[in-house]
Amino acid sequence: MTAIEVSNATKIYRRYSRRRQFATLKSAMLRGSVIADLRPEETFAAVRDVSFQVASGTTFGIVGRNGSGKSTILKMVAGITKPTSGRVRVEGRISALIELGAGFHPEISGRENVFINGIMLGLSKREVARRFDEIVEFAELEEFIDAPVKTYSSGMYMRLGFAVAINVDPDVLLIDEVLAVGDEAFTHKCLDKFGEFRRRGKTILLVTHSLGLVERFCDEALWLESGEIRAAGDPKRVVGAYITDVEKSEEEHLAAVNARARETADQGAAAARSDETAVAGEVMPAPPDVPADMFQAGEGRWGSRELEIVDVQFAGDNGRIAHIFHTGEPFTVRLKVRATRPADDFVFGIGIFNADGICCYGTNTGIEDLASAEWSGEGEVHFAIDNLDLVEGTYKVDVAVHKRDGYPYDYHRLLYSFRVKSRTKDVGIYRPRHRWQFSPNIRFKPPI
Template sequence: MPSPPLAIHAEHITKIYRRFAHKRQFATLKSAILSGSLVRDLKPDETFRALDGVSFDVEAGRTYGIIGRNGSGKSTLLKCVAGIAKPTTGKITVNGRISALIELGAGFHPEISGRENVFINGIMLGLSKAEIERRFDEIVEFAELAPFIDAPVKTYSSGMYMRLGFAVAVHVDPDVLLVDEVLAVGDEGFAHKCLDKFAEFRRRGKTILLVTHSLGLVERFCDEALWLDKGKVKGVGDPKRVIDAYVTEIEEGEEAFLAAEDARARVRVDLGAGSSVPAPEGGEPNDGVTAGNVEAPADMFKAEAGRWGSGDIEIARVDLIGPDGTVGHVFHSGESMTIRLHLTARTPVKDFVFGIGLFNADGVCIYGTNTNIEEMSAQEISGDGQVDFVIEELALTEGTFKLDLAVHKLDGFPYDYHRQLYTFRVKSPVKDVGFFRPRHSWTFSPSVRLTQLRGPEGWRPHMKDDEPTA
């Protein structure tokens, strides 16, 4: 059986840019040309490889997603496919008419009208004047710019500019559509129109090459995904498998960053280590919060990160533990999380209370409790011990959160108070708002019809199996 025809074939694509510095400047273009090459004779530390041996194939009629961190080479690759940039080495073959949504409106002239720019841009994309005239009304209607089409483009907002550029590009009727994160500019309504247009292109067997940070978009629309990292191919294949590997690496990086930040914060505030809050240059520590000082800040809700207390009972270590028993800083919404306090009491103590406070990234307390509030009466603690605070389900939206942890007397006298020294991040495929996600379900009468879109693996909406969803 013959292989499906290829819309795009990229073979060992490398793109090298020169690092700009005051050393080795060319006086003129002529001197650069006479030297033989702008990059060939440069030392490795004088160049930057935006792409490094990238190869991939896109079959005609397929939607192909490219993902990766900022600076990984995604946009450079798309520009090479579009012909805007030329690879330093390697070969790219594209079969069919290309329309590129890379820098929308890049060919627009600000001094002339939207109408004139539609014709100029359409001709640049390969249409004849007659073809543009036939499609003009449809382009303007799609862009929602009828009242402004004869105004100079320089009077347009960035959203209007983007809508007109998108409308022209998609109405060229290309065989291959190149898209680079353009949906981030439009409002929600226009974004839905763009997605509907992509769906129409797919139904018509067009080829789409999509660069985006929206992993949900790649999983929903793309037949295959390519993961770029520092200019190299890190993964390619089934979108879900590639995205899962990419997200895992991102979370590992977040984990390392949060762990290092928390470790640095705690070093500054260890009991006996001096000020618990970095002092202003040439000044005294903030809020009078000093390690080893038993006096708490006057206003706890304005206190900065720090540590204070007598040290009679010390919180020696804190672990944040996920459902698999692994200590970490990155968790997923709906998972369980255990906050484990490792304790040391210098002498037996009979008066003690354990407390916990949960704060969002803005420092707003979203939950707090202690063993006294929950009617637990202290008996005695001596030597080393351990306390686990188990959150059975992290009912939190995606975001960064901080913890206050404390052990103190019943009257509030602090033995050891840790103020926002522990950070964790909650990840979620659901982009709801706020910070609290209650367990919930939806019910609908037979006259209200919806279709349930299944979320990414690991997320299950709380809907009863017998509820009508379609």
Template sequence: MNAIEVVSVSRVYQKYSARHRFQTFKSALLKGDFFKSLRAEELVTALDDVTLRIPAGMTFGVIGENGSGKSTLLKVVAGIAKPSRGAVAVRGKVAALIELGAGFHPEISGRENVFINGIMLGLSKREISRKFEDIVRFAELEEFIDAPVKTYSSGMYMRLGFSIAINVNPDVLLIDEVLAVGDASFVPKCLDRIDDFRRRKKTILFVSHDLATVEKICDKVAWMKSGRVRALGEPKRTIDLYLQDVADKKEAEFSRRREEVDLEHIPAEEGRREARWGKREVEIRRVALRSLRGEPKHVFSPEEGMVIDIEVHARERVKDFVFGVGIFNSQGVSCYGTNTHLEEFRPRAIEGRGRVAFRIDRLGLVNGTYYLDVAVHRADGTPYDYHRNLYSFLVSSRHKDVGISRLPHRWRFSPSVKMLPPRKGR
């Protein structure tokens, strides 16, 4: 039996930017041909012919970049937004955590809001009274429950909303991103409750940018792009397809920006991060970043290797030369640097064209943008051609660790330290 059926659903909105056109133009609304009176470029198709059938008891993940239609999908399922076309059917009691604070009245207390919300979710006053303490305790809002909710932080809103939603014991739980504003200690509590829901065979529709959690808790995942379901199926596979798409897009943007470092025209402004200097007795003509297989590339995972491919040219025979590379993170911190002199290579001669490859077997860096120095100079440091931060690349990783380098590591705990391993899939 399906708990949620979304069949050929489309949802069109007027673009936010086109709103002003009708503020003085109520007539379009009144006549009811509102959408027809808008030009095509003023409309946005938030959902474009989406069909999903979600069996009861399934935890179903929805991923996709911002603006891909995830929230609209949940709103349509929750009945908060109407489809422009198509049909939606939901079986059972629905609780939706969609917009932070939606359904809360800012001026009145948390206590009164719990009652109003509970009633909207179909509970009687007596049922709410019975659950009230649990709701407040779970939300950790005992001290604040009589303050108006407009004084709450986003984290407090989220805690209260989540607590109400799970305590009304819905059959279908819709969760849109809200965990993102939860503090570090609260999110695991929520995930435990979600686990509990899963065990009790409730249906959950879960939207999140936290792909690790999606992979952990979902039975099936849909990837949305431009209002359409681009892929649907096994979580890891779907997430990987999405990540590949994100990487391809970043790669395209990066290479568009970075492909053409115009080596002839590097402005020498003060304070500029990028620069070039040296008399070019030995010149660096071109630098390309490649995968270990030789393809040009700018977006890497920490597990991948990289080749810095350097084309050089010496106008005349030079006997004293050193090649060097340096990698800096976006704060300008040196992550790694080395040169052929430090590594005790012994230069003999260079003349005319040449090629130098610096191969890194495994990058091992954390998420972020990195800048590259490439240089050729004398053993005493006198530069022939120094390229400061002219090249950049991105490390895109699913890991959340911080710092500079992802040190290979392992955790160990004595038996007295009760620690469970990461959930499946990690």
């Protein structure tokens, strides 16, 4: 049996031009366009021809970027807005957790608000009275229930709103990203409550950015993109496809950022080179724009360029060029280098910085006792890491080639970014290989 059936639903919103926004009754009447102004000038389809069914007793997740139409679908299912075309049918009593505590009146007590909110959500006065203690206990507000709601903290407010909505005992529960509120303990309590709902065979429609929740909880999932369905079905597969797509666009974004960095560096380089030709033949002085303290310097590129880093790329598994990597994957920084004249005094260096500007790792061939011997013409330098053991985040990279005494040939400071993704949300600046060990009397539940 289907609990929710959405067939070919389309929702078109009006988008106002500036003129329409400031139109008033007076100006509309002066222009004689009262009726015309009520018609939209420009429309915007928030949801386009979406169809899906949710079987009774299952949990259904909707994922997608901001503005993809998730909440609009939820509102249509809740009956708050109607689809412009198409049909939405829901079996049974609905409770929508769209905004918790919407409709609380700040001036009156929590107790009175519970009654009014419960009645608003479809309970009778007697039903609310019967569940009242349960609601208050769930919200953990026994002491404050007779205080006016305006004195509540936002957490208390949300908890009370959630407690009322969940105790309406709906057949269909609609949840819009409400688990983001509340502390850890309350979130767990909510999740337990959802679990109980599932066991009792209720239908849940969940809109969230928490992909883990969709994978763990949902029987089926839907991925929306600009109001259209991109994928539907098994949650693991849908979430996987969604993550891949998000990474792809992040990848494109990072690639664009790096390309821009390279471009500005090259412009700087071109300027430097024209200086260089002016003093050709003389003994090369230290370039004037070398920062005094390299670790304090901002991003940029400097150096004499006799030895030059022409290009920087990041590569992952199988030499695939990328900007997004997963914790533990192989990772290589590839430098294309060129010597304008043969050299025997050179050091390659590399530094990896996290978003806070903290150096996670830095080394160079000099530190590692590689004594330079000879280099002429073009070549490549690879700095390969077998397992990229960094926590999730965006990292910036320094690459440099300089003399043993520090004289910079070519220094690229914080110009290139890459991103590390991790399933585990651990924290810190690096991630040591580790494992947990427990004596037999300490046990954990098997993963869900």
